[in-house]
Amino acid sequence: MMHSLKWLLHGHQDGNFRQKRAKAGLLVTSELDKALEDCKARVARIVKDCTARNVKFRDMEFDLDNDKNQCLYGLEVTDTYDISDVQRVTDIYDNPGLFDAGGPDANDIVQGGLGDCWFLSALSTMATSKGLVDKFCVAHNKTVGVYGFIFFRDMQWVPVIIDDLLCMSIPKFEELSSTEQQLYHYDKDRYNRHARKGGKTLTFAKSGTEGETWVPLIEKAYAKHHGDYASLEGGYTSDAIEDLTGGVSITVLTKDILDKDKFWREELLMANKDRLFGCYYNTLNTTRAGVESTTVQGLIGSHAYSILRAVECKGKRFVVIRNPWGQAEWTGPWSNGSKEWTQEWLEILPQLQHEFGADGQFVMEYCDFLDCWDVIDRTRLFDDSWVMSSQWLQVLSRPLKSAWSYGDVSCPHYHPFILYSRLTNVFLAT
Structure with missing residues (x-):
């Protein structure tokens, strides 16, 4: 067996670190500052080069325009997406901006034609923690069309640079039938001004606030990070949050919670302070009901919330x-407009930070929450007072004449052991 040891140390050394530490967010490692500076420097070089050559940035590594199938499907086409053409952000929106004045918001996220609810659920969860999304949106220049992000992968922060080309689902004027063209009085300019403008035209995720571009651009960067868009079909919210923050996730089965009061006090009440949560329930067997699929009081099975x-x-x-x-x-x-919302209880809406409306946000009482959901994904975030140490193991197999195995070491995956500790608090991820 061969192994190499790598350890990282950060944090306050005095006993008052609890009062002094920064808010939990991105995992602080020795590579974080380097990745941030590298990302900013690469964006700056691209802006300088493109300005000198009078061209917008085109990402040759992930070119949706000229290498569309590779960017969408990778080596195998498992699904087909409703795509008409590809346009730049500045052509899709009249006045685009990464965020609006209020910054990223959980209600700004709308899923498109890609089955990545798990990733968008992670974004929505993170957007409730002010300033967290901004940290991995490192640098951009909308004029040149370049955007830089960082993601945590294999125990290190990795910069990902993309251009601003996005997939459109609304067809070009020339692709319309004569009857459809007639609706716009055969006026191509009118059609382009009304039908092919704004977030509604995008094939994949979009922002609920018109003009905001952070949602589709982060989704594109994450797709590039994984190789193609199709690779984002299906996943776990906790995995996405780990990629975006460097945190450590565990899965909690609601049926296995021993002390529900303790879970409320010590876990859920800490949501968006130093931990983030997602939830889902397993799809029901609907053979007896004689239907292809069903919901539990509006909730969808095997879908990340x-x-x-x-x-x-x-x-x-x-x-x-x-x-x-x-x-x-x-x-x-306690759903929107339900009988529970009497005048007395309407007074708590500001405290819940909730408004009635068809925006995907809703309220559940804790008892109903535990009854309806099977799985809760919990990701622990870290501040700079935590220590991460890791040990990579290379385990060699035995000679061919023996039964295939990993030798004297039993390990479920070829995977690093990562230890996070802060004084007496320890997390071990394997």
Whole structure:
């Protein structure tokens, strides 16, 4: 057996670190500052070069325009997406911006034609923690069309640079039937001004706030990070949050929670402070019901939802949740417009930071929350007072004449052991 040891140390050395430490966010490692500076420098070089040559940036490593199939599907076409053509952000929006004045918001995320609800649920969850999304959106220049992000992978921060080309689902004027063209009085300019403008034209994810571009661009960067868009079909919210923050995730099965009061106090109430949560339930067997699929009071099976916050009001415990689709909400007790919302309880809406509307956000009482969801994904975030140490193991197999095995070491995956510790607190990820 051969191994190499790598350790990283950060944090306050005095006993008052709890009062002094920064808010939990991106995992601080020795590579974080280097990755941030590298990302900013690469964006700056691209801006300088493109300006000198009077061209917009085109990412030759992930060119949706000229290498579309490779960027969408990789080596194998497993699905086909509704794509008309590819346009730049500045052509899609009249006045685009990465964020609006209020910054990223959980309600700004709307899923498109890609099955990446798990990733968008992670984004929605992270957007509830102010300043967290901004940290991995490192640098950009909308004039040149270049955007730089960082993701955490294999125990290190990796810069990812993309251009601003996005897939459109609305066809070109020439592709319309004569009847469809007639609706716009055969006026191509009118059609382009009304039908082919704004986020509604995008094939994949979009922002619920017109003109914001952070949602489709982060989705594109994450697709490039994984090789292609199709690689984002299906996944776990906790995995995405780990990639975006460097945190450590665990899976909590609601049926296995021993002390539900303790879980509320020590876990859910800490949502968006030093941990983030997602949830889902397993798809029901609907053979007996004679239908292809069904829902549980509006909730969709095997679909990732974001837990935005947990709030205790007037002796009741509430969990505010969001569907990344931006629609299809819970219809049970405390749903929008339900009988529970008497005048007395309407007063707590500001405390819940909730408004009625078809935006995918809804409220559940804690007891209903535990009854409906099977799985809760919890990701622990770290501040700069934590230590990460890791040990990579290379385990060689035995000679061919013996039974195939990993030799004297039993290990479920070829994987590093990562130890996070802060004084007496320890997390071990394997």
